[in-house]
Amino acid sequence: MMSIEYIQSQSRKAARESQKAGKGPLVIEPYMLNDLDMLTEDLSRIPFLGDRTPKGWRKIDTLFVDSSGFGAEYEPAMTFRQFAMTVMRNGAGKAYSIAQAGQFQVYINVFQPTGGAK
Secondary structure, three states, rough: OOOOOOEEEEEEEEHHHHHOOOOOEEEEHHHHHHHHHHHHHHHOOOOOOOOOOOOOHHHHHEEEEOOOOOOOOOOOOEEOOOHHHHHHHHHOOEEEEEEEEEOEEEEEEEEEEEOOOO
16 A cells, blocks of 8 residues: 555656656547547546646646546546546546546546646
8 A cells, every 4th residue: 555655755756757848738639529438548648747737727626536447436536437427528628637646546637728738
């Protein structure tokens, strides 16, 4: 089991490294929302930016998602399917990044552009 201190240190490290590399969140394009299977494949590429809000984006939400594939719909962490459905409801133009990653769950930040997004 990972300690909260370790998880937080990994998040800070990811924030530093992603900023240095110029990485941004995964932006949801309209074509991604046409097919749930296609969307789930795209969502598997969400970058780990730590708890960093990239320039041009504003954090609007944080989602708690099961990353093991074994979570149930009644548990506190969303299943990956529930997460994908939430992304579909949120629509195109929003962006997503992993803020913290534990052994079986992740916190995912949801962003909307502020005007200067890359």
